[in-house]
Amino acid sequence: MTRRQSDVPSLQARGLVRHFGGLRAVDGVDLAVPPGEVTAVIGPNGAGKSTLFHCLAGAQRPDEGRIRLGERDITRLADHRRARLGIARTFQVVSVFPSLTVADNLRVGAENRTGASATARLLGLPDAARGRTRTAVEAALELVGLTELRDVRCGELPTGTLRLVELGRALASRPSVLLLDEPASGLDDTETGRLRVLLRGLADDGLAVLLVEHDMELVFGVADSVHVMAAGRIVASGPPEQVRENEAARAAYLDPVTGDAHGAADEPPSPSPRPPDDEDPRPLGVRGSQPPDEQGTPRDGER
């Protein structure tokens, strides 16, 4: 099913703890982001999703626990070093480079995959990776559908498009792991549909994708496994179908009746045993090149 699953390392976190003062924002989380799959993390506001995300991306250091990329321990590695190892990310609040054009935004992502000394650039030494950079930028532009806007300065584009630019920048670095922090916020239904298709395609191509998202339609439409977080812990994990039925997940986040997100955790969640993982993790019919669908259907995942 996946083409290069074997040579893509998986991102693994074991026993992550991160506290701010007395608050344990992340409280002993184990998480695996395997290649060829979309792994989603959902949960109410304040559940610690973002902190977990920041620890994985390297913007924050966990107080306890280990993070591995394949065999390599990357717990103490700075964010830019992780990026160079192939862990690309997007931001909850879009952070593209407004004074650069769309293509140049992607180029920054592509050409800094290898760390090259700034002094060498200053002295004008030749850049060996130039050809590869160009190909990667063109490919990523094509993937996110921004080829026509390539020479437009990002400061002049609306948020929805900037999300795609940011995604394109992440993809232009030819990552093996893709971390997405609420990529669908600010996107309209059509754009979300396109995003879903794109993520599915990327995962099928062997990429390890982590999705932290509020849009339940997107999560349950694309994820191979879903983890529900509440109060710093993962309270339920498994394929989307199972999680939808799971009591703990419903108590923590999903509406008891409809299975929709209800936003707030009123009662302290009880840690539940992880549901068995050995079933087919892909129960959904969403595959590769399915066109964007159901313009008019109401969205499940409205906050």
Added chain:
Amino acid sequence: MLTIDLALAGLAVGAIAALGAVGLITSYRATGVFNLGFGALAMLIAYLLWQQVRVWGWPVVPAALFDVLVVAPAFGLLLERFVFRGLGRRGAGPAEMLAASLGVLVLLLGIAILTWGTESRLDPPTLFETGSIELWGGATVSEAALIDLGVVVGVAVVVAAVTRFTRFGAELRAVVDRRELAELSGVAADRVSAVGWAFGSMLAGLTGILLAPHVRLDPFGLTLLVLETIGVAVAARLASLPVAILVAVAIGVGQSELTRVQLEGKAQNLLQALQSNLFVVVLLLALLLLPRMVEVGSRASYPRVDAGTRTRLPALWWLPYPILLAAPLALGTEHLRSAQQIPALAIVFVSLVILTGYAGQVSLGQAGYAGLGALFAASLMSGKFLGLPEVPGLLALLLATLLVVPVGVLTGYPAIRRRGLALALTTFAVAVVVSRFVFAQPMFTTGLRLDHPWPFSGERSFYVLELVCLGLTLLLVRRLHTGRLGRMLVATRDSEGGAAASGVDVPGLKVFVFAVSAGVAGLGGALMGMSGRAFDAQTFDPLVGLIWFAAVVVFGVDSAAGAVLAAALIVGLDSGTRAGVSTIVIGAGAVLLSRMPGGALATARRLLGPLWTEDPEAGSGLRPGWGAVRLTPAGEALRGRVRRRAATAAAAAGGSGAVGAGAAGAGIGAATEVAARDGGRP
């Protein structure tokens, strides 16, 4: 061991410093502007009092009351109305505010120099009789010190009471927190910050008048002295008045206690330097050690104005530069000698363009690097550098440049975690420390010989050497502005998080840029010294560094061409007119910056650009909010309709999904404008 006598003597200076710090903090909290002009205003009011009393023969107390209660507040109100209100309304960031307040400082400095000259006056009028009171145990304290202290405590109590217990205080805090929100809930924000300006200026005037009798009256010295109270304000984290007063008094007392300590030889020199510069040392230490200042707002880096960069300029536009630079070669020796300052100063300015324009790192300390370049070159040429033999001039030039680079690395480290105001103040503090502890120390600066390097000893050939150096620097700048390195810098300035996520080593890049900029400044400084054939500490005064920064900002902080023009203008005015004129011109330009975003060159391009280009958008290629093109309400509505229609069309055709239903406002307009244009092209 403390002695009462010395402690009481230090009290006066400490109290005045406290007054300065209280003024800085309250006006900063009330207006959101860290007003560097504060120092110059204090100096100007002190000069005014001198003029009134010593020249016009006014009685001292009424004159002082008039200056402090009428002139200074009126000046503050003028500033608020004509400079800062516009900036605040436009939502300008702290960096722009800082540049404007720097403009005020430079302008006032220029006015003082033009009116009273640069020589110091030794007879500033004292406000109080210098009688002294005998205390218990036989210690005496001057009445003046007690009155100073009383004034400080009184002011602090009033400020604290007003902010704590009155409606105005609540409004003030609201305005400082969120101006727009405060206005929405019915607070007259302009009135509140006007009061803040008036009050801050009043305290500045008072500080100047009280401080002047303790020192000589000269434009640079007194201004810098008042600016040193920034250290106290920073130690109080720009928030706490009691802490500020305590720190100021402690430094004042400490300073005077240190005079008792005697050490051997060179250590004594160092101790004396420390004793007379305790405020500066505290400033630097507070900036480096304190966790965080309580900043009002925060914007990471110096903003870039997109204006005009899309305009392709005709070749004609660049023609004046080579002509301008080559012209002095045709001049006589006398003029050529003045003109030699131009390329050297231009190189220093370019170092600022690199740091502030390209990397967005505000640096007010460029005079320090330049001075060190000159000093290193002089020591190397005179055989006084670490026991090295005399080094030939050209080699000394090269080595001096390289030697400044590590200093840049060292000062670049604080920049990793600091931004905006904190970074600006840190760089300024470094320059002041370097100036006081190196440039002002005879052991480093006596017996130095600096000359044009062989084989460029002639006036003309040296000028050519300078042009070559400038050319090489501009080539270097090109590398920093284009290609991969340029993109890395722009990316880091736009979004540090985004850059790091893309694999850019942000801390490393910042230090790198500081190092390059320091080296370039060192080269410029060394050339400045060589052209004047001497190391002159005055040339590299920290305040000169502030003027340089203002000059570069006025001509466009990311324009190397602007830097060259700025250097030519300053040198030209300095040699052609009275001292102070160039400073006034630069200061006025910086104050007016709110009306010409992006600097003079960008504004000129914006106005002239459309004449040459077929692209009708180029002239108005501004960020929304800069407001170059004003439409009537009807026109706005029409433009909105047209853009919306174009947007729908573009979305349908291009499928970029550029137009989200929720997105609105200027961003979407600009996007569709572009989309429409791009769609129109084959």
